[in-house]
Amino acid sequence: MATINANFLKLKAGYLFPEIARRVKAYSEANPDLAARIIRCGIGDVTEPLPAAVVDAMHAGVAAMAVRETFMGYGPEQGYEFLRQAIVEHQFAGLGIAADEVFISDGSKCDTGNILDIFGPGNVIAITDPVYPVYVDTNVMAGNTGEANARGAYAGLLYLPCNAANGFVADVPREHADLIYLCFPNNPTGAVATREQLAAWVAYARANDAIILFDAAYEAFIQDPAIPHSIFEIDGARECAIEFRSFSKNGGFTGVRCAYVVIPQTVTGHSGAGGRVPLHQLWSRRHSTKFNGASYPVQRAAAAVFSDAGKAQVAALIAHYMGNAKLLRETCAAVGLPVFGGVNAPYVWVGCPQGVDAWGMFDKMLAEAQVVITPGAGFGAGGEGYFRISAFNSRANVEEVCRRLKALVAHAHPY
Numbered sequence: 001m002a003t004i005n006a007n008f009l010k011l012k013a014g015y016l017f018p019e020i021a022r023r024v025k026a027y028s029e030a031n032p033d034l035a036a037r038i039i040r041c042g043i044g045d046v047t048e049p050l051p052a053a054v055v056d057a058m059h060a061g062v063a064a065m066a067v068r069e070t071f072m073g074y075g076p077e078q079g080y081e082f083l084r085q086a087i088v089e090h091q092f093a094g095l096g097i098a099a100d101e102v103f104i105s106d107g108s109k110c111d112t113g114n115i116l117d118i119f120g121p122g123n124v125i126a127i128t129d130p131v132y133p134v135y136v137d138t139n140v141m142a143g144n145t146g147e148a149n150a151r152g153a154y155a156g157l158l159y160l161p162c163n164a165a166n167g168f169v170a171d172v173p174r175e176h177a178d179l180i181y182l183c184f185p186n187n188p189t190g191a192v193a194t195r196e197q198l199a200a201w202v203a204y205a206r207a208n209d210a211i212i213l214f215d216a217a218y219e220a221f222i223q224d225p226a227i228p229h230s231i232f233e234i235d236g237a238r239e240c241a242i243e244f245r246s247f248s249k250n251g252g253f254t255g256v257r258c259a260y261v262v263i264p265q266t267v268t269g270h271s272g273a274g275g276r277v278p279l280h281q282l283w284s285r286r287h288s289t290k291f292n293g294a295s296y297p298v299q300r301a302a303a304a305v306f307s308d309a310g311k312a313q314v315a316a317l318i319a320h321y322m323g324n325a326k327l328l329r330e331t332c333a334a335v336g337l338p339v340f341g342g343v344n345a346p347y348v349w350v351g352c353p354q355g356v357d358a359w360g361m362f363d364k365m366l367a368e369a370q371v372v373i374t375p376g377a378g379f380g381a382g383g384e385g386y387f388r389i390s391a392f393n394s395r396a397n398v399e400e401v402c403r404r405l406k407a408l409v410a411h412a413h414p415y
């Protein structure tokens, strides 16, 4: 008889976004006359077409595959040199990152989960609350936690509270941690960390001989020039940090799939025997064994994001989504709800009306306004009392969401 990985049985519920999709489907089936009115602002999935420069490069990549002389079979597992080099030049100029420290993949969700392959058991893992659920669930699956309590918090994880009092940026803890997940601009709260706050985390990591897993999937949305885009802008991070980046939200690649991990040669972990081993070496080995590279046309398309035309087109996409975020922020504030995020990030984080909890707000928005939002509680106990609105949508849909939100709040008493 084949045994299973019993850690999966500790997982509390379905993964958040499929669970939301399930509820929306049930609502649509029960209310077929309202189904066409539904506007989805739940999952952070892009809505606008790919930039023209990306499309042209992908076509050219496919055309090359159609001709014997330029056909490409398996590529390098770590990614084509042309893309790794473009990333270093356009995203990490002056930060001392080399092309061979960049590993191309098919997504940051997979990367942030798969990275656990190179870490051993027994690490103290620090996770913000609320948090992107992938960090928690992949640690549960890997056996790095105990059981969850009634609030959904897993034994064995070090939770770092993020709330209105700390601006949704976790303070460094008194306790020791070995692995720390940070995500800035933050999913789900839209918070950003200042240079000083990131420097405090790097100092903590170095003092604790810990590794920071820095998820920068939303860095392109930063508007404030003082906010760092990369953890490697902080002195000392080359010794203690791994960064995750994606083409999903800037280039609109959620359906195309391309991302990358940056692991400096200087980041090391302990082997059981007491020696230090470069994490770069382990991730390279893992990548070669379990991954055969992102496809050639996709990597060509990703590189086009850094062409002059690509940069201008991506900037226009970001401006579009941030214009949506501004409308959503203004509407929520106008109806008297507490609003966070949405300034340097495509997520607006909103306090629920008094007496309504996060899933209650989800149900209310769906039933009364046919708008799908994400309940804050889906991101951890610390998200209770909040909901997240994604700014990834057409302008017309966002304007309609704003109208419906105003009407919904106007008809409900008291908030």
Ligand code: MLT
Residues within 6 Å of the ligand: 042, 043, 044, 045, 109, 132, 187
């Ligand atoms: C989200 O809505 O939180 C994101 O779409 C999740 C993701 O990028 O995987």
